[in-house]
Amino acid sequence: MSGKPYRVIGTRPVRHDGADKVTGRAQFGADVRLPGMAYGYVLRSPYAHARIRRIDTSRAESYPGVLAVVTAADLPSGPDRLVDLVEGTLPLSYARTNVLARDKALYKGHAVAAVAADNPHVAEEAAGLIEVEYEPLPPVLDVLEAMREDAPRVLEDLRMRQLGELTDKAGNIGEHFRHVLGDVEKGFAEAEVIVEREFRTVMVHQGYLEPQSATALWNQDGRVYLWTTTQGAFSAREATAWILDLPVSQVRVTPMEVGGAFGGKIRVYLEPLAALLSRKCGRPVQITMPRRDVFEATGPTPGTYIRVKMGARADGRITAAQVWMAYETGAFPSGQCGFGAICILAPYDIPNVLIDGYDVVVNKPSTAPYRAPGATQAAFAAESVVDELAERLGMDPIEFRLKNAAREGTRRADGLKYQRIGCVEVLEAMRDHPHYGAPLEGPNRGRGVAMGYWFNIGWYSSCVISVNPDGTVNLVEGSVDLSGTRTTIAMQAAEVLGLRPEQVHPIVADTDSIGPTAVTGGSRTTYATGWAAWEAAHDVIRQMKQRAALLWEVDPEAVSFDGGVFRSGDRSMTFAELAERLEETGGPVVGRGAVNPSSAGGSFAGAIVDVEVDPETGKVTVLRFTSVQDAGTAIHPTAVEGQMQGGSAQGIGWALHEEYSWSPEGAMLNSSLLDYREPTALDVPPIETVIVEVPEPQHPFGVRGVGEANIVPPPAAIANAIYRAIGVRLRLLPMKPSAVLEAIWSKEV
Amino acid sequence: MPVVFIPPPLQGLTGGRITLEVEGATVRELIENLDRAWPGLRERLVEGDRLRPHIRVAVDGRISTMGLLERVGATSEVHFVAAVSGG
Amino acid sequence: MTREKVRVQTTINEQPVEFLCEPRQSLLECLRGILGLTGAKEGCNDGNCGACAVIMDGRVVNSCLVLGVEAEGRRITTIEGLARGAELHPVQRAFLEQGAVQCGFCTPGLILATKVLLDRHPDPSEPQIRRWLANHLCRCTGYDKIVRAVRQAAAELREVRA
Numbered sequence: 001m002s003g004k005p006y007r008v009i010g011t012r013p014v015r016h017d018g019a020d021k022v023t024g025r026a027q028f029g030a031d032v033r034l035p036g037m038a039y040g041y042v043l044r045s046p047y048a049h050a051r052i053r054r055i056d057t058s059r060a061e062s063y064p065g066v067l068a069v070v071t072a073a074d075l076p077s078g079p080d081r082l083v084d085l086v087e088g089t090l091p092l093s094y095a096r097t098n099v100l101a102r103d104k105a106l107y108k109g110h111a112v113a114a115v116a117a118d119n120p121h122v123a124e125e126a127a128g129l130i131e132v133e134y135e136p137l138p139p140v141l142d143v144l145e146a147m148r149e150d151a152p153r154v155l156e157d158l159r160m161r162q163l164g165e166l167t168d169k170a171g172n173i174g175e176h177f178r179h180v181l182g183d184v185e186k187g188f189a190e191a192e193v194i195v196e197r198e199f200r201t202v203m204v205h206q207g208y209l210e211p212q213s214a215t216a217l218w219n220q221d222g223r224v225y226l227w228t229t230t231q232g233a234f235s236a237r238e239a240t241a242w243i244l245d246l247p248v249s250q251v252r253v254t255p256m257e258v259g260g261a262f263g264g265k266i267r268v269y270l271e272p273l274a275a276l277l278s279r280k281c282g283r284p285v286q287i288t289m290p291r292r293d294v295f296e297a298t299g300p301t302p303g304t305y306i307r308v309k310m311g312a313r314a315d316g317r318i319t320a321a322q323v324w325m326a327y328e329t330g331a332f333p334s335g336q337c338g339f340g341a342i343c344i345l346a347p348y349d350i351p352n353v354l355i356d357g358y359d360v361v362v363n364k365p366s367t368a369p370y371r372a373p374g375a376t377q378a379a380f381a382a383e384s385v386v387d388e389l390a391e392r393l394g395m396d397p398i399e400f401r402l403k404n405a406a407r408e409g410t411r412r413a414d415g416l417k418y419q420r421i422g423c424v425e426v427l428e429a430m431r432d433h434p435h436y437g438a439p440l441e442g443p444n445r446g447r448g449v450a451m452g453y454w455f456n457i458g459w460y461s462s463c464v465i466s467v468n469p470d471g472t473v474n475l476v477e478g479s480v481d482l483s484g485t486r487t488t489i490a491m492q493a494a495e496v497l498g499l500r501p502e503q504v505h506p507i508v509a510d511t512d513s514i515g516p517t518a519v520t521g522g523s524r525t526t527y528a529t530g531w532a533a534w535e536a537a538h539d540v541i542r543q544m545k546q547r548a549a550l551l552w553e554v555d556p557e558a559v560s561f562d563g564g565v566f567r568s569g570d571r572s573m574t575f576a577e578l579a580e581r582l583e584e585t586g587g588p589v590v591g592r593g594a595v596n597p598s599s600a601g602g603s604f605a606g607a608i609v610d611v612e613v614d615p616e617t618g619k620v621t622v623l624r625f626t627s628v629q630d631a632g633t634a635i636h637p638t639a640v641e642g643q644m645q646g647g648s649a650q651g652i653g654w655a656l657h658e659e660y661s662w663s664p665e666g667a668m669l670n671s672s673l674l675d676y677r678e679p680t681a682l683d684v685p686p687i688e689t690v691i692v693e694v695p696e697p698q699h700p701f702g703v704r705g706v707g708e709a710n711i712v713p714p715p716a717a718i719a720n721a722i723y724r725a726i727g728v729r730l731r732l733l734p735m736k737p738s739a740v741l742e743a744i745w746s747k748e749v
Numbered sequence: 750m751p752v753v754f755i756p757p758p759l760q761g762l763t764g765g766r767i768t769l770e771v772e773g774a775t776v777r778e779l780i781e782n783l784d785r786a787w788p789g790l791r792e793r794l795v796e797g798d799r800l801r802p803h804i805r806v807a808v809d810g811r812i813s814t815m816g817l818l819e820r821v822g823a824t825s826e827v828h829f830v831a832a833v834s835g836g
Numbered sequence: 837m838t839r840e841k842v843r844v845q846t847t848i849n850e851q852p853v854e855f856l857c858e859p860r861q862s863l864l865e866c867l868r869g870i871l872g873l874t875g876a877k878e879g880c881n882d883g884n885c886g887a888c889a890v891i892m893d894g895r896v897v898n899s900c901l902v903l904g905v906e907a908e909g910r911r912i913t914t915i916e917g918l919a920r921g922a923e924l925h926p927v928q929r930a931f932l933e934q935g936a937v938q939c940g941f942c943t944p945g946l947i948l949a950t951k952v953l954l955d956r957h958p959d960p961s962e963p964q965i966r967r968w969l970a971n972h973l974c975r976c977t978g979y980d981k982i983v984r985a986v987r988q989a990a991a992e993l994r995e996v997r998a
Contacts, residue, residue, distance in 0.1 A: 021940035024875020024915035259941025638935035649978030
């Protein structure tokens with residue numbers, strides 16, 4: 001597919017853990033069974049905002065079968081400091097408070113106490129015997145109202161941050177982001193067409209099928225052993241250690257297979273609780289979240305208010321763009337508005353830009369990243385305005401975007417110049433795709449397009465490759481495998497070593513067994529851990545050349561390696577033949593790689609969507625969907641397609657039927673998979689994919705992470721399609737049937 | 750000479766200047782030299798031996814993992830940005 | 837609520853199985869917590885995701901909605917019972933070859949549901965496949981490759997059975 005002469009890269013081997021996944025043998029968090037294991041249950045606040053006056057656990061503690069009860073009093077409360085917990089830098093006290101509420105419950109579902117017992121039913125019954133005296137407070141539930149001077153304070157000690165600095169502005173604004181390019185006043189003055197619109201999106205959840213689960217053993221050797229559902233074994237180790245005030249090396253995390261994460265399984269919720277319970281009762285303790293808690297007490301994604309103003313000349317050049325955006329981040333600041341601010345105008349070269357973004361706390365669960373966090377909400381707004389602008393100018397939506405497309409050297413809103421990117425290539429692939437020009441006949445049908453971007457991250461990864469006597473290799477790495485990365489990483493090593501993918505045995509190791517490796521997220525894994533594997537593989541080759549040189553009595557410089565064969569002069573040996581001679585030439589060959597690359601170029605994605613709207617029910621049916629994305633170099637095309645299809649389906653759900661429905665008191669009304677409507681097989685059409693390859697220059701194989709950007713375009717593309725279908729533009733997510741009907745009726749009035 | 754982009758919250762210290770040319774082979778050297786000309790800048794960017802926790806530095810469009818140690822070329826562009834991640 | 841245990845005799849994966857459980861324990865809990873068959877997963881515990889699906893007397897059921905005591909006298913197939921020795925079932929293999937497995941959490945329920953579909957309807961259309969699998973949520977794949985896997989398995993099984 002890439003046109004390069006790769007043997008392994010670009011092929012589609014069956015993943016190494018495939019048999020385990022289809023036979024039920026793969027071990028997920030809640031599958032852990034340890035001798036003497038007890039079960040935990042978490043008691044949670046029924047109030048969205050309340051002071052906690054008193055907690056009495058005595059009746060629970062004396063309930064038959066109960067082994068231990070913990071509250072915030074069992075958490076250390078040493079001097080506060082800022083910690084970097086992957087998703088952003090925040091005070092350690094916030095991380096601890098989210099695990100167990102101390103003085104205030106900050107959202108309905110906020111953990112207040114935890115119980116361990118012989119069986120999960122007993123633990124739940126005992127939790128019901130814990131007496132908590134709450135003093136309810138007025139909850140803050142709307143992002144704009146939360147920003148008012150007279151709004152109730154969610155966190156009394158919160159001060160607004162600006163570029164990492166605390167101001168003394170108290171209130172509910174956690175952070176202010178501002179990006180300025182050029183002069184928007186001048187830019188708008190030059191514009192002949194201006195569009196300004198407001199948008200709202202509602203909180204949604206990553207919706208992973210597997211609830212969080214953690215098993216902890218506070219061992220008599222003083223170490224805490226964790227088996228947990230996490231995207232990052234090392235980040236979970238760090239977070240748990242800091243929250244419990246332990247040296248990091250005293251915690252070992254064994255990452256289990258993960259049943260979906262999408263950013264929602266970076267933060268620790270249960271690990272410290274299970275550890276504290278284990279310390280008290282001397283047994284391993286397993287806590288698994290019920291589905292209701294997954295919705296109410298983990299980290300959904302912010303709802304938003306976004307205002308976008310864009311101006312363009314009659315020739316189609318955008319001259320200015322101004323954005324005002326407010327993201328509700330739940331009970332603690334999250335920085336996601338900052339990500340949205342970087343991505344909102346990312347596909348465009350606009351000389352005059354002003355973006356003001358606000359991260360605002362409210363009495364809802366503390367938000368967490370969801371696949372390109374903050375970007376989807378931003379694109380919904382910007383891509384709708386771009387669509388409207390193109391229409392007012394009488395230009396085709398893709399041609400308008402091409403005319404203003406970001407390229408290498410274009411300045412992003414935060415000032416950074418793009419390196420090599422594939423924005424234009426993605427747009428051209430959309431324009432040239434048969435879907436874009438296909439006739440779409442019938443009433444109430446329309447086609448829409450939209451673009452999306454994620455900057456992707458680099459960060460650190462470690463890898464060790466050891467050679468087996470039979471010529472295969474073991475590859476140990478520390479990246480939790482969410483969807484098949486152990487194979488995409490193994491393939492990169494196989495490419496270097498001249499091996500077939502099945503001759504590389506990848507192992508995802510625990511935190512004692514491999515060097516530090518950053519979280520599986522940010523679209524970094526195939527990119528950075530693959531890079532570490534490439535480095536380790538080259539280290540193996542270097543060492544094996546020395547062994548061949550020893551056997552042939554030549555200088556190592558005189559040994560070459562190509563196509564799986566070592567050569568010098570007229571002598572040659574395959575990798576497997578040399579592997580058999582390692583013991584006598586110096587012992588085992590173990591290669592290592594460790595990388596910490598800077599950020600990568602990022603991935604652009606686009607969507608073409610056909611919809612049909614039923615004007616009587618408001619139901620929107622997605623008839624046809626094409627996802628286009630720049631993968632740099634697709635290591636395993638099936639895996640890349642899978643990411644594009646998965647993100648597209650999530651985008652469809654976000655666009656049309658997913659939402660947190662709130663009571664006036666701040667309780668989620670639909671905290672079940674019945675009423676929180678994730679797409680079923682009936683809700684999405686076949687999803688066609690087009691992989692564009694604009695190699696990332698700094699990666700050895702040109703890889704760009706693809707996990708995230710694909711979720712960004714669908715809501716805007718669907719909104720644009722609905723407009724063409726029925727002549728109304730929806731500016732609120734989700735575009736559920738009642739919202740569509742209201743829009744139709746208000747247009748008719 | 751490398752060009753440093755001053756983020757909006759710090760432009761008050763540089764008399765409103767958005768870009769400044771300044772010598773330096775590493776980000777640390779750039780900041781030292783900037784602070785000489787515009788006192789107070791260093792304190793806003795650096796804490797102890799490192800960049801402040803919320804801040805990252807981007808050199809030529811790539812967000813560095815090495816902070817003050819990152820090398821800077823003769824024609825490099827340097828930006829200070831809020832730390833970001835992904836999901 | 838009584839904690840007195842009931843003896844249940846049943847057949848799981850063609851083997852006679854006997855266990856003790858409390859009347860309030862679901863079949864899912866019994867499979868996972870008592871019998872060590874952790875292939876069936878808990879996604880919601882209220883019948884809305886299909887991750888706990890097993891085959892009971894030839895029908896796909898959400899084991900979170902079946903009581904352990906209701907297994908008495910029934911024939912149950914879990915994901916652990918599908919492969920023959922070291923040979924994967926064609927449905928299992930098709931899921932792997934088509935890339936229909938990402939995180940794998942929904943996979944056991946989906947594979948069992950697919951097996952029942954193809955036992956009854958050897959040549960299902962795409963709409964039929966999607967409707968049949970509508971009670972099995974998958975958050976990772978967008979269903980596209982799952983449908984392809986079902987069709988590959990259908991074709992292979994038709995050939996084998998012909």
